[in-house]
Amino acid sequence: MMAKKRVVTTSINGTETEFLCEPRQTLLEVLRDVLDLTGSKEGCSNGNCGACTVLLNGDPVDSCLVLAVECEGADIETIEGVAPTDGLHRIQDAFLECAALQCGICTPGFIMSAKSLLQQNPSPSEDEIRFYLAGNLCRCTGYDKIVRAVQEAAKAKEEVTA
């Protein structure tokens, strides 16, 4: 008498994706274990570390706190969808150039949050960057180089649009 599995139709990184899931499976579990999109990381399972951040209908969410069945019809973007076909997204480039990662486990989540930030606020102040990224924990870097990378990425966009 287990709950019936359900078919959920979504768009993931621009591709229509159907999956089968139990109601109790989180979006994170389905991304990682069903769809093999393991770039979203599990750090805490209760929305406190941000390592599983994905964009759900354009907004950043902790995918560990979203049920996969809720995502019927949703548009989901994960770290796997960030880079263009050739090369990297400017935020990814900036993270590499600024050495904004050490172990790298928090990096996908930070990049997703940073992407959301720069979509809403193309030239954020240091304070705005720090406030916006506070839902993503990093234990290695002390955040200095992460904040600088987001500043660099914002500058890179200004140059592109200028």
Next chain:
Amino acid sequence: MATIDKPDAGAQTADSRKYNVIGTRPIRHDGTDKVTGRAKYGADVKLTGMLYAAMLRSPHAHARIKSIDTSKAEAVPGVRAVVTHADMPDPGSRVAELGEGAVNLRHLSSNVLARDKVLYKGHAIAAVAADNVHIAEEAANLIEVEYDLLPPVLDVREAMQDDAPILNDDVRTESLAGETGDKPTNTAMHFRYEKGDVAKGFADAHLVIEREFETATVHQGYIEPHNATALWNADGHITIWTSTQGSFTVRQQVSELLQIPVSKIKVVPMEIGGGFGGKISVYLQPVAALLSKKSGRPVKLIMDRASVFEATGPTPGSYIRVKIGVDSKGMISAAEAYLAYEAGAYPGSPVNPGCMCIFACYDIPNGRIDGFDVCVNKPRTNAYRAPGATNAAFAAETVIDEICESLKLDPVEFRLNNASKEGVRRIDGVEYPRVGMWETVDAIRQSEHWKSPLEGPHRGRGVASGFWFNCGLKSSASATVNGDGTVSLVEGSTDIGGSRASIAMQLAETLGIAAEEVNPTVGDTDSVGYTDVTGGSRVTFATGIAAYEAACDIKRQMVERAALIWDVDSQDVHYGDGTITGPGDKEFSFKELAAELHKSGGPIIGRGTSSAANQGGAFGTHCVDVDVDPETGKVEILRYTIAQDAGTAIHPSYVEGQMQGGVVQGIGWALNEEYFYDDSGVMNNASFLDYRIPTCYDVPMIDTIIVEVPDPEHPYGVRGVGEVPIVPPPAALANAIHNAVGVRMRQLPMSPPAVLHEILDKQSSGNGQSS
């Protein structure tokens, strides 16, 4: 890949121009995989037919296990295997060297799966493998355990009392002199170090200050939980995929615990999401292996976050007493310390390094240090970044600050005058080679930060210094020259913070090729020679030496090959800066000769190891400005500068990153991190919500000054940089808080309630005396 310019002028990398690769900032080799989500960490492993496992853990802090009944769990559809301690061989009470110090195997085994007692809330008891993790969790909860509850002891000083509940019946107090106590106790070790005439040193002192300190239990707080996937093959070979700081120590621990020869075990180190010392000991690997053996299928076991806090790590809470005397000229005449550290459930706290570090920054003629390793009903403690040193520095460096305040001495001048230097003998007997303590203090003295005035009410500045040994141990590397002139490097150190790059850069520098022309890989235990853990600030130092040796081996072979091709005596062939030259203007670039290898005698493979080198240790001095809200006790960090001796900075960005990361961990330890236990020994804050590691909104940019006093033991002068940056922050912050609002904080964390309590106390006493 591209080499980029230095992004800031903060790094004072002296002599970096004498190198082509060292001191530059190439993009790390594993970078693209890590910014695209493609890098495979332990939890990302997926194998055909893989089962998922879950553990049952003790709800009690101290109890005797009367019985374990797994029958209901085994009956759940989808459950494929259940294991308990009964499936683990009894390894006896042998003590084995496991790459992070000696470990009593029965204690290690009982920590992996509890035997007759549970010693802390969260202690692992049984594990279930099932078709999915939800079934495994539900089945684990159906395992019935009968307990006889025992009173827990959580405080280190209470645990030392004669009438305290005893955790381990087999523990007797041992001393450095080799004496062993005659009755069961929680105090597993008593360390004592002495130098000079302590009584006379204090008698001669112009001022003596003695203070007591307490620090809370804290956790490494890596973002990636522990994980292990194991396959016990039908042929008896075991493969374990796991995130670990040391694949070889995992292999050895599993071998000892399961009594299987190391040759039957292959450990594949996956990418690792932080460790800081906490991912050396095994927790899940032997359990996943046993579940695989029982089920005949690969099994993945991932720890949940609450269990990471409740059952792994932490670093000890402590009680410390420090007494320092100074003469009328402001020179330290004597020092004494008493350190009692929580070992957690089983002996093995880092109190000994704490003892050796507590006064290590200073030239002290007379001293005595006593250290005690004490079992309490908390998880077995493990290494955490300069283990033991941060607690100790908090005590010593705040007493130094108080002495400076009393004698109206400048705290930077005081440190310069008393700094440890080459030839100084520590109280524990070690004599220093060339070290950079004085230089880091001087770097702070010369810094813009120290020279700039700090204005405004309730603002204060503090400085503190710190020391950590750094170790050498064993490393291996091999390197193959490819036909296109690149080199494939295989080394055994798991890369937690960019060490593939720093090791590849040393190989590239030695060969005279570009960093981008080296492809570094971290090998599994069957693919690379024995390599000790990524810990002890040793990887860039020791695995760097192995890579250097491998490069030298390649150079030697390249010279011989060129001689063969040119038909000249190899004595007449020279290797310099990536070019091989011979008599009569004969010349090969590295690339040209690489292209000839297959036609001229076959591949060239270089190999290198490191085992004898010992590092000279690293020092750091920190300066911090704070703003304290006098109405709430909340501390805001306005500015932070760290000066640290890196010997030679191979990749300055990642040296800065280690310094910045260590500082912010130290800030968390200083201000808000702590384990909250209730009286029954249950941790109330086993989540990232209430175990408060700093967010990026809590800290400012961390300014770095890289001091370079090359270590003579390393071909390029490298010193480890990973650990010492965590040592000074709590003391520097305590000193800054005092400077801001006049209260001396002698407990960690210096959380708002604790600071406010001191402020209100000072106000009600009215005389402004806090000490």
Next chain:
Amino acid sequence: MRDFEYAAPASLDEAIELFTGKNGSAKALAGGTDLIDHVRTGRLSPDLIVDIKKISELNILENSSSGFRLGAAVSCNRIYRDETIVSEYSALADSCRIIGGVQIQSRASVGGNLCNSGPAADTTPALIALEATCVIAGPNGTREVAVEDFCTAPGQNVLQSGEILVELKFPPRQENSGSHYRRFIPRYEMDIAVVGVGASVVLDSDRETIVSARIGLGAVAPTPLFAESAGDLLAGMPANDDSIAQAALEAQAAAKPIDDMRGTKEFRVHVTRVLTERVLKAAVARAKGESVEVAIGH
């Protein structure tokens, strides 16, 4: 996580039927930021999870001359992106901006925060300050409850079996009024309030005298508190620091906190006064039309 069924009704009636049929073993899912964690850890064990986000009444966000209506499932980020809320119901926007990180704010709702009924809920003191009314629908029709009467104990509230919180209604903003919410946390972000204070004030047309004030307190009692006497004390008093200090002392007297890992009793009582002062000053400044720079977390 334990097994459960999932339903996502499109109408209020359908939802009420589902809840009524399950007799207490169904739980409402709005943002899920508390619920999913509670199910995962076993604190809650529902047989059915009812996703209420597809019900139009719960998504309303509407300002009119009769006041402001906020659907119970509206997410925090929709709330603080709404200019009317930011300017006229500032305390609510203040509280929504600091719940969790942005990931939580994309999902968490004010209705969910209220129904979770934690003593430290950030939005509830703001709702109390802003005089919100809860509109509750159930098998026996619709009823209204003042927000300060909604929570009854930690994790408990007035909702009966089959009932759903549909929306929160706010009276129209008065001239010369202002509000603010602030909390004390040990870090600067990502914490649960150790003390939370929401306040609103209405000034006379000369903007010198306080006509009325409402103060809500969080994390200092088993439920969010309406510090009514502290607000009433301000009526008719000059809008200055002295008056505010008196009200803050009155609010402090109402605080009955406990010791826990988030703060000691001594600390919470002290900070209640400090924070009430700071929040009232900001609310008064806003009522005067001054822009208040809120250093979040400070």
